[in-house]
Amino acid sequence: MKTTDTISKHTIDLEEKYRKIRNHSVHICAPLAIEDYVVQPIADVSPPKWHLGHTTWFFETFLLIPYFTGYQVFDPQYNYVFNSYYETVGARVIRTDRGNLSRPSVADIYQYRSYVDEQMQLFFDQKFHLSEPIATLLELGLNHEQQHQELLITDIKYILGHNPLFPPYLEDYIFPAAELKSMEMISFGEGIYEIGFEGTGFCFDNECGRHRVYLADFEIANRLVSNREYLEFIEAGGYLEFNHWHAEGWDWVKTSQRRSPLYWHQISNQWMHYTHAGLQELDLNAPVNHVNFYEATAYANWKGMRLPTEAEWEISADQLNWGERWEWTGSAYLPYPGFKKEAGAVGEYNGKFMVNQMVLRGSSEASSQGHSRKTYRNFFHAHHQWQFTGIRLAK
Incomplete structure (x- = not known):
């Protein structure tokens, strides 16, 4: 007490x-x-x-x-x-x-x-x-x-x-340092692990219900996919080959006519992207940004890999450098075992959205300081690009 x-x-x-x-x-x-x-x-x-x-x-x-x-x-x-x-x-x-x-x-x-x-x-x-x-x-x-x-x-x-003048939000906006290290895979052995919030402090209701999960052997990348690596996917015709995409993803490609992440623009054969400092030359070493679940999955398929599950992500989080981009997982947004909605309006906060959405983990440069934690479960529909979202590979 x-x-x-x-x-x-x-x-x-x-x-x-x-x-x-x-x-x-x-x-x-x-x-x-x-x-x-x-x-x-x-x-x-x-x-x-x-x-x-x-x-x-x-x-x-x-x-x-x-x-x-x-x-x-x-x-x-x-x-x-x-x-x-x-x-x-x-x-x-x-x-x-x-x-x-x-x-x-x-x-x-x-x-x-x-x-x-x-x-x-x-x-x-x-x-x-x-x-x-x-x-x-x-x-x-x-x-x-x-x-x-x-x-x-x-x-x-x-x-x-989306203003044709591309006005800056802050001309002196400070970008997080982009240092591209070699991509290595971190291995985790088969076993029974625990995920979900524990301890004191604040958490959202969808993080509660700490429980055990069985995981087979898996490997997860030590860093996010870079703009340079994603550009290789584009130049290899990634948006033109249906075999990389989920059926819904391929429908999205055809309907939207997208051929690159949100805010990318090819001007005089040079790739630019809109940032909070206005239109800038694409930093090839920075983690790719503003990709949706369809794009993340298609890239992973092209590389012969996959996205991590949210359980794999949480188990490995202490060994990862996360916080640059929200990271798509291959997990649908569903309740943990024993989840119960709170009574009244507060109960509408998370539980009612547990359908047709995918889980993202981590945080991004847009996140408020100290707001996230490794058990935080963000969620968006698969077609959303406008959030600060990136890709971490697993196999």
Whole structure:
């Protein structure tokens, strides 16, 4: 059982963490022009102003309204505007229409954020300590905002990267160092292993249910596939040969007419790619980025290898250098043994999406600092390219 002093310190830590994380979302948006806040090029990309409003709505809806006596809702209509997918909470603007919302204005949303942050500070001041259920909800809200910070960075790149002027997000954007070492395979023996979250600290519900898995002998690459190596696949006609692709993947190739990863452009026989610093020459040593599951699998097939399962990835994670790209696995996103959804709206967070999606592991340069862990289970549909996704080979 936690002592009062321990709980009080936990409250102070969460209060400081709240301020830091909330300020970081504003920092991410600082380089944007006011017009950038409203754009929604595709359904998967939400306007930056919607992210700022939605993350604020989360704290208002799940903490202030039920637990802060006397709290006055900022605007009753915002529940309809900023609810994302919580059926329990009520009706909402459909996802594809988020870019049609000229109102509330960007200024309104920043005022909303300030109001909720002020009320949260009063909430912190009023409580000598946060009860365990409230602290748990607050931790979830903070991790939820960090997820949206990553989506903000990803969505901003898509918005600006599909502007024909290729405007930079940050002209002095610092790229992670790209040092290409030789690819070696790390071997693991047949056996029974355990995966899933254990210990203290935060995790999402889909990580829980630590359990044993049987793994046959396998090998996993010590690094990610580079742009140079992926370019060899392209030049060998990889996008023209159906034998490398899943049937759905080949349908995607024919329908989309893609012949390279997202943001790649061939200009005067030179490969360029859009980055947060604008259009740049392709760094051949950097890990390939913005490939979907179909592309990752096709490349692995072309190399006579495969993608690791999520269990293989987690077992080997301590021996891998991960965090440059989200890494596709060959595992479908399914519940762990014994998984049960939480009651109410919180139960909609992960469990309802456990169908027709693939698991990714690790994190990327777009991930908020300290947000990931080796048990983290990210998930996307197989056709998605817009996230910072790469390829690690296994056999």
